[in-house]
Amino acid sequence: MTSTIFTLPPTRRSSSGSPDSDTSPWSLRSEIESALGGTDEPIIPGSGEEDKNWAFKRSVPTVVLYDEIGLRLYDKITAEAPEYYLFNDELNLLKAHGKEIAQCMGFSRSNKNDQGPPDGTEYPPEKRWKPARWGDEAVGKWNEGVNGEEGLGGGWQRGWDVVELGAGALRKTAHLLTALASSLPDPPSNTSTLPPPITYHPLDLSYPELNRVLGEMHEAIGDKIEGKVACVGLHGDYEAGLQFIRDGKLAQIRKSFNNKPENFTEELFVTSTASSAPQAIPTDNQTYQEDSPILSPSSIHLVTPQDAPCPLPAMDPRIVQGGSSPNSYSSEPSDEHMPALKEISHPRSAAREAPAPRISSYPAEADRPLHFIFLGSSLGNFERPSAAPFLKSLPLRAGDTLLLGLDGRPTPGEEGNKKVEIAYNDPAGHTKRFEEHGWDIVKGELGVKGDAEFVGRYNEELGRHEAYFRSKERQSIHLPTYGQNITIEEGELLNIEWSYKYSIKEAMDLFTAADLRVVNSWKAPDSEYRLWLLERPSVRFIVPPSNDIASDKLSALNMFNSANGGELLKVKGLPKWEEWIALWKFWDHITLDMIPKELLHQKPIDLRHICLFYLGHIPTFLDIHLTRLTKGRHTEPEYFKDIFERGIDPDVDDPTQCHDHSEVPTSEEDWPTLTQILDFRDRVRQRLLIIYSDLASGKMPLDRHTGRVLFMGFEHEAMHAETLLYMLAQSPLTRTPTAVKEPQWVLLREKWDAAKVENKVLIVKGGEILMGHDDAEKDDEECQTGESWADHEFGWDNEHPHISQQVKTFKVDSLPVSNNDYLSFLSSTGAFDNLKCETAPASWVNTSQTDTPEWKIRTFYGPVGFDVGGSWPLMASKLELEDFAKWKGGRLPTEAELRKLWESEEGPRVNGTVNNVGVKNWHPVPPTNTYMDNAGNIIHGHNGGVWEWTSTPFEGYEGFVTSRLYPGYSSDFFDGKHFVVLGGSYATIPQIAGRKSFRNWYQSNYKYSFVGGRVAYDA
Template structure:
């Protein structure tokens, strides 16, 4: 049903089921401002003759991303928030509005050996964002030097005009390749993949920044109906619990990653070998095998309700309030609400959603249950075995603008289900692995964060574009004590 609706560029707002006949349901639909197509429908074209969803992106994929980006930046950020910093460890929203076109501008300039789209000074201001250490904000990788005063930043109109000129240059590039005026090389295809997926990652970054001002400045997503929370909460309360406490997996040998080394692009035998190739980021390669011992793992991530009990009880002096929550007053027994892009919702509504908080907090929770956070291979094995994809109902690609209760571990489909639409922490440190070859197109993309501070994160959130959410080799990463991104966790247990 979801796929029928998606193919018609619609979305389901709510489903009303018959109280007397489980086979009958009324789906209330809307035509939203944007939808993402199914990856299996990626059309074959001269630029992607095999129709691989991880090959050369089509121009329409960029345009889908631009529609979401413009909806957020022009429809959800009022002028009063352009120069605000909802999260001190990140730039202001105006920076990100200039950063995405600048990233595209710089990568096109490097490949085409042309002068960058004007104004050239924007390439300095908007080149690279920040990720300072949480416990030492003075320590940060190389990044752009931005103006200190609001009045010294470019005006919004200048940034939007620049955005449009950069996009026009990309559209001309696609036309040149289509007409045969410019050869399609693997290096060019990879450059465009990086730009598209960089845009996708930053859609989430901007949203998890903005959600800190939900209800206090940020506007809800225009063109999407406000969810009928009360009705949805009643449905979610009735979601069946897993049939067993956890899944047992392993021992086994697991293949991780894929063979997509960027230096190979420049070898004569691979220069034009684009068709059928799956592209990714430098930390996804090369393919490697690891041994995974037997372990138990919870079917579903830790929920807001689970963590609330811990926060008020055993974890009272061990963990702080997750930034994804809001206390309704300063009193110790205050009611807790959960942040959503439509404004905060009562805990009773979001009780079954996965909790979003720092790795360190979830380590403490797992320990209180006699468990731990799974390693990257363990979580990869679980997701490959039980997590459904976008076409099977996973909550990604803005089918919803909020998390959902997880559904894995049920009686149907051998326990397969959704994790609710969040990334998931692993206990694996983000670090060098054998055979790693860093990117020269985006130097330091991974290696700058081999700093013993970042954990590997897997999966996808409700705001992850399907191309990133579906590719099982994708490895995200965040600092262990950074609590703002949309990352939850499940608990693993030694057998």
């Protein structure tokens, strides 16, 4: 096993230093002085009477605990204090689930039978659009070629970087590294000439600790990871290490390391530079100052990484400089703006037919997958408001992961509190000796003579363990940096560290704020300690857009120097520019990555157009409405508006009956080419960009009519993204989505089986239910400034007006109808034996090649068995779900009843703390019931990620007025054949799923959409 340590360039700014400067060199003494300086008023940690006894004014930095002696004392705790459950629980999780974690991270399997698909079959990937080249990742994977999994080629060429924040504890990290190494095949015979495929980088401020850990690792597991894992320590603080990674310089270390002899150290003098800004709208780095203690190092300041490039046209420099756009505020892209289009992520060339480029927040040469490890619940040492910014600062790209150890809140009450308090103050006194050694460091640095003892408690209200020094005597301490003396009274408390615990809701809120998706998690059997595997997908709608984020995004549009820019940020109903970027990543992933060439001119569903139509329809719809808005010219080619303006929703029983729609070509050669459509798409996006620029600069008025047009264009694209997905779900040619980690079905099945919940019949009390909202389109003309409609919520015409209905008391199932439920229904009624493709739910597929059918559930990752997806909500037509409900003795709920359920105390929520919307998963998941977490928070259930049918015919509310902008949007379907569906599916963006007034609709016998249902009963 080869190992070395690199010293990173110091970039750390002092949190104290001299009183007049924040650039003085950091020193332990100055850090201690700053903390001892204290506050004028005591801080009371809580709202109860008992909390007053724990008030404090001064603190001691946690860094005093972690010198070499302190680290050895900490090791004593982990080795000899079984009460400290955090260490042992995390250790046992890594022992028991290390291979699963490696698999979920994306490491290949040395034995393909370890965790294959549920049916034991592994299928070769679909061919991409571009021709494969020798050396490409996919070449030979399935034929033992250059990258063959059997032939050992690919893993040794691509590689992975694993960065642990803090040197960690050898006993824990060794299990993970061994699991990662064992996931790879044995090294080839010429391994001595090849670099190991995995490079492990422990990042720590303590050089001796790094040296010790790497040395012990060599002795303990060197033979197990030989040829597979190289150990390269990074000596520096977190800020220096993370910036080094953002700058893409891990590749530089590997290059240097691979040309050096074993067991050497080197000091790197590398100047850190900021990442390149996105080409769309430049983003200034957002800096957070963080002084909260963590295990090692104790304090850092955080820099949020810039967002990645996206499929957005580069903005013309004249816009940034405040130059005028063509045709006053008509904002049409003219020839002078077109050079900017060359910077689009999908340029006009053969590369158009390649998959979307990998989103990267740092240079391309660092494209090896990167996996961060942050164990020991070290994040608990951050104040809660500081934890999310730190996690958000981690430079994670698509395919990268973060393995986070995090302790949960214990069960409320004396027993839970006692468990935590003993963990942090064991009977043998190991923790006491560890903590009080920190006071010895203070005494040595400042020449203090007095003593202090360690005391602590668990604060149930704040969900944290609190550690303090309590002064044994009255003592005076001189602070030389500040030139002052302070007096610490006998019995006075000095805070030393917090250890926050996270309930489920707190953890979910943390991950949402940090822009992270949960890939999987593992819980200790005897505590609330968990390992969370997290990622930041390339396509995501995790973090709700905020004015703070938007102000950073749109700074390049000169809004702060304009009369209108401030208003643009305040208007809630206007789609933020970052929302458009997220939506375009979603759309482009579907259209360019999931639809192969051979599918473009096919109809996965006969009742819809060919796939290519929708690629042209979306930009055409937007361009038509932007043209009307600006009274300008249509984007070329103008004839697109004649074939792409409106799609179709024909009568299922008689497809010749259909509303007004565009006339489309009847032969393939008459359709525009893919390249022509994508060029057009880019020009329309550029046009929209210019409009946002003009709105921000004040050149174009920010009236409510403009906001409505932009809202319509945004949600129209989002709805069609879902339409395309449920179409693609019907085709075997559809490619697998790569925006999130591929689901490991066997592992998920085990997790879902363990967490299975039972259906309950809920009684929902009758009463008034409010539906819809007030959004009269005719009132737009009265709102000519952003301020006049800042809080307005847009919707579609069928959502207006706000109405009230009375609902009688009713009963309803807490869970929707599942695939297993429907299978039981078919079996009980004898229908299953004669089930055909025409009569089965469209979400099921017969995979048998014989006369004996074998029914499975469709997913974008291939069919899965009922052992995996049986508990998922059934996606089917209203008629199919209605038959099930009648068989069960019930019915489908009305629109008002379903709304009433979603507002009841025990009822589920569409977009609650735990949900499955916004492509967090590209498939349904098992639904859940409502429960209370250990912090007393109600975690409302969810339905697994489907819309829900109602028995209510689709029609306008009383007072309905047809939209002026889109007259036929709703009224064309007031035919008695369409019924209201509510909520949102796993493919619905949160902006739609989270709006309670939103109404969708389908024909009762339309069975392809992502719609499920639940059974209601008369009370």
